[in-house]
Amino acid sequence: MKAAILGTTGYTGMILLRLLCGHREVREILPGSSSQAGSPLMDVDRGLSRSIRAKTEKNGSRLLTTEEIAAAKPDVVFAALPHLASAAVCAPFFGNMPVIDLSADFRIKDPVLFEKTYKEKPPRPDLLEKAVYGLAEWSAPEIKKADLIANPGCYPTATLLPLLPLSRAGLLTGMVITNALSGVSGAGRSIKQTYLFCERSENTCAYGPGKKHRHQPEIKQGLDSIPGSALDILFTPHLVPLKQGMQVTTVAELRRPVTGGEIGAIYSEAYADKPCIELTAERIPETLHVRGSNRCDIGWHIEGDRIILLSVIDNLVKGASGQAVQNMNIRFGFDETEGLPLHGEI
Amino acid sequence: MKAAILGTTGYTGMILLRLLCGHREVREILPGSSSQAGSPLMDVDRGLSRSIRAKTEKNGSRLLTTEEIAAAKPDVVFAALPHLASAAVCAPFFGNMPVIDLSADFRIKDPVLFEKTYKEKPPRPDLLEKAVYGLAEWSAPEIKKADLIANPGCYPTATLLPLLPLSRAGLLTGMVITNALSGVSGAGRSIKQTYLFCERSENTCAYGPGKKHRHQPEIKQGLDSIPGSALDILFTPHLVPLKQGMQVTTVAELRRPVTGGEIGAIYSEAYADKPCIELTAERIPETLHVRGSNRCDIGWHIEGDRIILLSVIDNLVKGASGQAVQNMNIRFGFDETEGLPLHGEI
Amino acid sequence: MKAAILGTTGYTGMILLRLLCGHREVREILPGSSSQAGSPLMDVDRGLSRSIRAKTEKNGSRLLTTEEIAAAKPDVVFAALPHLASAAVCAPFFGNMPVIDLSADFRIKDPVLFEKTYKEKPPRPDLLEKAVYGLAEWSAPEIKKADLIANPGCYPTATLLPLLPLSRAGLLTGMVITNALSGVSGAGRSIKQTYLFCERSENTCAYGPGKKHRHQPEIKQGLDSIPGSALDILFTPHLVPLKQGMQVTTVAELRRPVTGGEIGAIYSEAYADKPCIELTAERIPETLHVRGSNRCDIGWHIEGDRIILLSVIDNLVKGASGQAVQNMNIRFGFDETEGLPLHGEI
Amino acid sequence: MKAAILGTTGYTGMILLRLLCGHREVREILPGSSSQAGSPLMDVDRGLSRSIRAKTEKNGSRLLTTEEIAAAKPDVVFAALPHLASAAVCAPFFGNMPVIDLSADFRIKDPVLFEKTYKEKPPRPDLLEKAVYGLAEWSAPEIKKADLIANPGCYPTATLLPLLPLSRAGLLTGMVITNALSGVSGAGRSIKQTYLFCERSENTCAYGPGKKHRHQPEIKQGLDSIPGSALDILFTPHLVPLKQGMQVTTVAELRRPVTGGEIGAIYSEAYADKPCIELTAERIPETLHVRGSNRCDIGWHIEGDRIILLSVIDNLVKGASGQAVQNMNIRFGFDETEGLPLHGEI
Numbered sequence A, B, C, D: 001m002k003a004a005i006l007g008t009t010g011y012t013g014m015i016l017l018r019l020l021c022g023h024r025e026v027r028e029i030l031p032g033s034s035s036q037a038g039s040p041l042m043d044v045d046r047g048l049s050r051s052i053r054a055k056t057e058k059n060g061s062r063l064l065t066t067e068e069i070a071a072a073k074p075d076v077v078f079a080a081l082p083h084l085a086s087a088a089v090c091a092p093f094f095g096n097m098p099v100i101d102l103s104a105d106f107r108i109k110d111p112v113l114f115e116k117t118y119k120e121k122p123p124r125p126d127l128l129e130k131a132v133y134g135l136a137e138w139s140a141p142e143i144k145k146a147d148l149i150a151n152p153g154c155y156p157t158a159t160l161l162p163l164l165p166l167s168r169a170g171l172l173t174g175m176v177i178t179n180a181l182s183g184v185s186g187a188g189r190s191i192k193q194t195y196l197f198c199e200r201s202e203n204t205c206a207y208g209p210g211k212k213h214r215h216q217p218e219i220k221q222g223l224d225s226i227p228g229s230a231l232d233i234l235f236t237p238h239l240v241p242l243k244q245g246m247q248v249t250t251v252a253e254l255r256r257p258v259t260g261g262e263i264g265a266i267y268s269e270a271y272a273d274k275p276c277i278e279l280t281a282e283r284i285p286e287t288l289h290v291r292g293s294n295r296c297d298i299g300w301h302i303e304g305d306r307i308i309l310l311s312v313i314d315n316l317v318k319g320a321s322g323q324a325v326q327n328m329n330i331r332f333g334f335d336e337t338e339g340l341p342l343h344g345e346i
Helices: A011-021 A050-059 A066-071 A087-090 A111-118 A140-147 A156-168 A215-224 A262-269 A317-332 B011-021 B048-061 B066-074 B086-090 B111-118 B140-145 B154-168 B215-224 B260-271 B318-330 C009-019 C050-059 C065-072 C086-090 C111-118 C141-146 C156-167 C215-224 C259-269 C317-332 D011-021 D050-059 D066-072 D086-090 D111-118 D140-145 D154-168 D215-224 D262-269 D317-332
Strands: A003-004 A028-032 A076-079 A098-103 A146-151 A172-182 A232-239 A246-254 A278-280 A294-301 A304-312 B001-006 B026-031 B076-079 B099-101 B146-148 B174-182 B230-241 B246-254 B277-280 B294-305 B304-313 C002-006 C028-032 C075-080 C098-101 C148-150 C170-182 C233-241 C246-254 C276-283 C296-303 C306-313 D003-005 D028-032 D076-079 D099-101 D149-151 D171-180 D232-239 D244-252 D276-281 D296-303 D306-313
Touching: A003 A011, A003 A087, A011 A028, A011 A050, A011 A317, A028 A050, A028 A066, A028 D276, A050 C141, A076 A087, A076 A317, A087 A098, A098 A317, A111 A215, A140 A317, A140 B011, A146 A317, A156 A172, A156 A215, A156 A232, A156 A246, A156 A294, A156 A317, A172 B174, A215 A232, A232 B246, A232 B304, A246 B230, A262 A278, A262 A294, A294 B111, A294 D076, A304 A317, A304 B230, A317 D215, B001 B011, B001 B066, B001 B086, B011 B048, B011 B086, B011 B318, B026 B048, B026 B066, B066 D111, B076 B318, B086 B099, B086 D086, B099 B318, B099 C215, B111 B215, B111 C075, B140 B318, B140 D003, B146 D140, B154 B174, B154 B215, B154 B230, B154 B246, B154 B260, B154 B294, B154 B304, B154 B318, B215 B230, B246 D140, B260 B277, B304 C233, C002 C009, C002 C065, C009 C028, C009 C050, C009 C317, C028 C050, C028 C065, C028 D154, C065 D003, C075 C086, C075 C317, C086 C098, C086 D011, C098 C317, C111 C215, C141 C317, C141 D099, C148 C317, C156 C170, C156 C215, C156 C233, C156 C246, C156 C296, C156 C306, C215 C233, C246 D232, C259 C296, C306 C317, D003 D011, D003 D066, D003 D086, D011 D028, D011 D050, D011 D317, D028 D050, D028 D066, D076 D086, D076 D317, D099 D317, D111 D215, D140 D317, D154 D215, D154 D232, D154 D244, D154 D262, D154 D296, D154 D306, D154 D317, D215 D232, D262 D276, D262 D296, D306 D317
Parallel strands: A003 A028, A003 A076, A076 A098, A098 A146, A172 A232, A278 A294, B001 B026, B001 B076, B076 B099, B099 B146, B174 B230, B277 B294, C002 C028, C002 C075, C075 C098, C098 C148, C170 C233, C276 C296, D003 D028, D003 D076, D076 D099, D099 D149, D171 D232, D276 D296
Antiparallel strands: A172 A246, A246 A304, A294 A304, B174 B246, B246 B304, B294 B304, C170 C246, C246 C306, C296 C306, D171 D244, D244 D306, D296 D306
C-alpha cells in the first residue's frame, strides 16, 4: 500500500511520517511538500534515521511535488496542510482515492457557520456533505465507506470523547463550561514571536475565550450530533509550556443525581472495544501518560448536581496525525491500532 | 526596623529574604530555621550575594533558632511555615509584635469548617476571631490595626480579586466555575516523587477537583464576605510546568446584561488606587507578565449571560511573600509597594 | 521468548517495558519489583495502555517478586537496578540464562579501580572477567557468546562512540577534554531536593569535574581497549533542564593534519553497517533529533591540530534500555534493531 | 539624570528599562524604538506596571524616535541594538554624552579582525580606538573617563572573568578549551524557526565550534590584554533550554603545580572589592543562583596539571544590560551596584 503525505515538513506531517514508517501495511510513503520539493527528506527532518529510506527509496528519499505524488497514484492521501489551503492542494486526489484531511476545510458541515468561523467561504462546499467527520470512536461505520475524511481538531477530540457518551445517555443539560490547556505545538510550526521559547517558557495565557475560538463551533456541532441534545458550550483554551499535550476540564450540569459507578458503566459500555480510550475513573489523568500515544484518557468527579470531566490527549497524535492513521486503519479494514503507539511516556 | 522570618529555607521564606533585603524601612533581618539553625545563610540559600550581610551581620549572617529570634525582639514576624505547624512556632510572638502568618492556620474563621478542610482542629481557636484575613486590597482598614494577619492562599488571592468587585456590585449569581493553573512551586519545597523535574516537565494534570481542594472553602468564605452574596464555587486546580505563576479562569453567571465598559468602570473604581492591580480589559493577561512581581492582572470577556474572568499572579509573590510584605507595609503605614517589584519578567 | 525485567518501576525499567512490548520476538514479559511486587502494573506505570496485558496476562499483569520470576524461567533477564544492589538480586539467574545488567556492577574490570570508583569492593569479583562490556557497535562478537553483559553507562556510550574509531586509526594523542550535558533522568528516579522541578528548571550546573565522576574511569577503560592508546581524559558532566537527552563535546589533539573527508571516511568504515549510528559530518547534531531513539549521531569539526567531536544520544535509550535491547538482539541473533525506535522526535 | 535607551523592545532593552526604573539616580527614562515609536510603552512591553510612568511621563510614556531622544538631551545613552546597526543610530549622540553600546560595533579593536569576524568593515573605524571595552571589573579607570563604552559580549564576560586573574598571575599556558552553555535569550528576540518553543524545548546543540563563533576573537583579544599572555582558545558554545543563564566551563593548562588555596588567594585579591563577583571555590556554581542578578559566580577544580574553571552569569544581566548599568555607575561615580540586583533566584 502506498500512502502520500501532503505537507510533510509541518509537525503533523513529521508525525505522520514516523507513524507510517512503522505501519506494517504501508510499503511506500510519498512525502510531499510544496515549499521544499526536491530536498532530501533527511536534510529537512533531522530526527529521521536512514531507515526511512526503506519506504521512500523509489522516489530517492526526497520531498515530492503534488504532481509527482498524483502521478505515483497513492492508495491513500493524508493532507497535513493549513486551513483554507488544504482543499485546493487535494483537488487532484478527490474521487480517485481516499483523502484524509487534517485541516478544518471539511469539518464544519454548515457553510454559513464555516464562513462565520473561518472568515471565508468553505473552499469546496460541494464536498461538505460527502465528507465524514472522523472522530474515530464515533463514526466507524461511516468512515469505512468514506472517500473524504475530515480529521477532527485536537480540542474537539479531547472535549467530545468524554461528553458524547453522557449526552447520549441523556444525563447532561444546560451550558457546558470547558477549559482546555494545549501544548505549543498546537499552533503548528508558525514562526511568530509569541511562539518563541523565551515567550512561552514560564508562561501561560488564555486565548479566544467563550465562543471566540474556531474550535467552539466544531465542538458544538459534535454535541448537536446527539439526537435531542440541547447542550451549549463555553470553551476557553489556554497555552501552557508543553510541547505536546492537551488537557480538557469540563463542568456540566446533570439532569438527575448519578453515582460514579453509573458514569463508569456508561463509559465502559461506550468504549469497551475502543483500544485508544482508557478510563481512569477517580484517578486523575495526566498529559504525560498519553504523550506520544494515540490514547485519550478519561476521568470524572461528581460534585452535587454537576460532573467534572477530565480528559487528556497528545494534541499531535490522537489530536491529529494518530487519529488520521486510525481513520485510515478503519477505512481499509486494518487493525484499528496498527502503527499506533498506545503507551505514553514514562 | 527589625523583621524576623520563621522558615527561611522554604521557597516563600527565600522570597521574603530577598524582598526584605531591598526594603528601605527594614534595617535588620532575623532569618529563622528550626531544621538548619546555625548554618551560614549563604550556604543554605545559594542565590544570595554577600550583600545580604548588611542586614544580617548582627547575628553573623546565619540561621537562628526561634528562641534567638524571640530574644532579639523583632518589630514584625513573618511565619513561612507549613500548615498546622505554624501556630505553635509563632506562640512566643503573639501579642508581642505583629505576626504575619503565611500558613493556613488562621485563614478559616469557622473552626468546624477548618477541621473539615484540614482534618485537624484549628491549632489556636482562641486567635481565629482576632486574626485579620490579609487580602490587601480589601482589608486595609483592618490590617492597619491587626496584630495577627492571616496571609491569604495563592488560589484565593487570584480568584477573589476579580470576583469581589463584581459580586459587590450585585452582578453575579449562581455557581461560579473556576479553573486554575499553578506553577510547581505552589507545592512548596516538598521532596516528593510527583514534584521531580522528570515527572512535571511536559506534564499537566488536574487535582482536587470541585470542592476537594483546601482552598475552595477559603474562596467560598471570601465570597461570603460580600453582604447578600449567594455565590457558590466549583474550583479545579491544575499543575502545569511553570516554576512560578498562577492563572485563574472563572466563568460566572450575570444577573443582568452588562457591557465590557460597565465592567471596566466597576473595576476601575474598585482598584484605582491599588498599585498592585492592573486591568488588561479585553487584552488577555499572561503569567509571565507578572512573574516576580506583586501584581495581579485582571482581564474579562462577556459571553451572553456569562462573564469570563481572567487573572494572573506570581503564586510566590502576590500569592504569598509579596502580599505578606504588602500587608506589613499597610500595617506599619509605609508606602504600600515599598520593597515590592511591580514589573514582571520580559 | 520470555524476558524478565528486574526493577520495572525506575525510568530504565519503564523504558524496557515499552521496548519489549513492541518487540516481535518477545512473547511474554515478566516485570519484577522488589518494593511493589503484587501491584497491578498499570497502577504503578500510568503511561501504559491496557495493550500491555497481551504480554503480561500469564502473571495477571502485576509486578512479580524475584522468586516468581526465577520460577517462571525467563529466557533473558534485564537488571535495571541501582549500582551495588544489582549483582545480589541477579544471583539466581547467573549461569541459567543470559543476564543484561544495566548497573555498573560489572563494567569495571579491575577490582581495585572498581573499589576506588564506587567506594565498595565489586559485589561479584568472580564474574568480572566473564562479563562482556556491551558497547554494542564494538563488541558484537563477544556479546553473541556472553552470558553476562555489562550494559555501558550513558556518558561512556556517547563519549566512546566518536572517539574509538579515531583512536584505532592512530589519529589521537594526549589529554582528551570532554564536556557533557545530561538530562535530569540520568539521575534515575531518585527523590532528592536537587532533582525537583523548581530546582532544575531554568538551571544548569557542572558536577564531578575532571576525574571525579564515576564514569570517567569507565571511559578511560574503554579508551585503553584500543591497543597502543595512550589517551587520558578529563571529563566534566553538566546537568541541564532536559528530561531525556545527552550531548557530549570532546576536544582531542591530532597526531597529524587531517581533513574532514578523511575523518568521514574513517567513521563511514567503522559504522557503515551499524544502523544505530548516524554521521552528521559538518552539520551539528542535536539531542532532540535522537530523543526516544536508539541512535547516536556524530558530527565533527577540525580546528588546526585539534578535532572537536560532537555526539548525542537519548541517555535512557541508547544510553541504557535501548542498548540493552540491542545487546539482547545481538546475543540471540535477532535483527539488531528489532523493537528499537530509530527516528527521533520532531 | 536622564537616561535614554535605543532599542527598548528587544530583550536587553526591556531589561534596561526595568533596571533604570529602579535606579535612584535616574529621574527620567527616554525609551526609544525605531520600529514602534509612538506606541504606548505598556502596550509594547506587557510586563510593565503603570509605575513605569513616574519616570516616563514627560514623554507620555510612549516610545520615542531617535530624533525625539536627541532633542531631549539625555545625560547617557544605552544602545541596545543589533550588531552593525548600532553605530549609525548612535551617531547623533557621539561626543555629546556618554554612549554605552551593547552591540559588538566597538568591541574588536583591530579593524581587520572585526571585518573577518563580522563580515563587514567596522561601521565607525574612527571611534574604535576611543571606545573603552567595558569589562567592568577590569577597566574601571578607563571607564571613568570614557565617552564611548563597548559593553562586552555575554560569552566573553563569563569566560574572561575567571581566566584573567590566573593569566595575570602567570599560571596559565597553551590552548584554553572552553565549553559554554547559553539560554535561548542569547539570540535576542529573533523570530526564527530554530528559536521556537517546540524546537528548543527538550533540545540541546552545539554551534560555531572552535573558532567559528564571533565571540571567540573577542575573548582572544581579552586574553591578549594581559601582558605576556600567549594563551589561545578553542570555544564551543551550546544552546540549552534555559531562557536566561550562561555557564562556562574552561580547561586550562597550568605552568606549575598550584593548590586550590593559592587559586582562591589570587581570586580573592583580584575580586575582593568587586561586589558583583562571588567565589564559590570547590562548591560548584549554578546558573539559577545568578539568574536575574548582575553577579558572576566563579568556582574551580584542579586536576593534575590542569585547572577547570566554572563560571555562571545571567546572559541578559551581567552579560548585557546589567553590566551596562554597572558601567554607567562607574562612569558617573555612583555606587557600582546602584540599581542592580545582586541576589539570584530561589
